[in-house]
Amino acid sequence: DAVKVVPDTVPGASEANFSRIYAREEWGADARSGLGSREETTREFRVFLESFLRDHSVRSVVDAGCGHWPSGYQRFMNWQGVHYTGIDVVPYVVAENAAYFQDGHNLATHGLSSARALCGDVSEQLPPAELLLVKDVLMHLPNRAVHSFLEKSVNSAKYRMVMLxxxxxxxxxxxxxxxxxxxxxxxxxxxxxxxxALAFEAVFRWKSDEPKVAQLWKR
Incomplete structure (x- = not known):
């Protein structure tokens, strides 16, 4: 079938387009959020992020555009005891994440003090935390949404750090x-x-499915 892309001028375009991508498994069936969320493509990043959380004494994380936890890279991490909020724009992905978090064994396995899954758009207002993590998301959004994200979530008193x-x-x-x-x-x-956004500095690079870079903003 021909893929119908809903233009950004239509309200709800992000939810519609990303819902289609997940429903049709356009990014793959085993790692629903794409090649960049697989176990083997995130090994170096997971080691870096675990150390980053520990070294910066991060106690709370908002993961915006978190994708599908039950098939994603996050379940292979030790989250160092953080209170975690995963935000995604696709309702059924959020529902499956929430069901996954309801199992206390999963929280203990992944080193999470608490975890919740919320529906939301990275370009709109997001909940507060010490660290805002936005992985492999902005590159899928139009300029308007990126500008909105920078305006609402960077240079914000809500976050001590923002990692892209x-x-x-x-x-x-x-x-x-x-x-x-x-x-x-x-x-x-x-x-x-x-x-x-000149305040972002590269803090880590690795070869995933593509060469990746983590850029950090600190208040």
Whole structure:
């Protein structure tokens, strides 16, 4: 069947497009959130993130655009005792995450003091935490949504730190020339135009399904 992409000008476009992607398993059936969420493609990042949480004494995390926990990389981590909130825009993904978190054995296995799953859009208001983690999300969103995310969640008193993880790209302002619809893919560097979020610094790189970079903003 032909894929129908709902344009960003239509209310609810992100929910519609990402719901279609999950329903049709366009990113894969075993790791529902895509190649970048598989166990073997996140090993180095998981070691880094576990150390980061421990070294920075992070007690609470909001994971925005968290994707599907029961098939994702997060279940292979020790979350170092954090209170965790996973946000996703796809209702049935949120429901499956919530069911997964209701099993106390899962929380103990993953080193979570508590965990909840909420429906939400990364470009809208998000709950507070010490660390806001946004992994492999912004590169699937149009410029308007990225600007909205930066305005609402960066330079915000709600977070001590914001960590973005994306495919690493050459240092060109690609999003100054091309935009996308929700659910499509066009990687970019958030420090380059049209975003110019210069306070983000690269703190980790590794080879996943693509070369990846973690960029950190600190208050």
């Amino acid at each position: 993880v994306q495919n690493e790209v050459p240092p060109v302002a690609i999003r100054d020339m091309v935009d996308i619809e929700p659910g499509q893919l066009l990687s970019f560097d958030v420090t380059k135009p049209p975003f110019n």
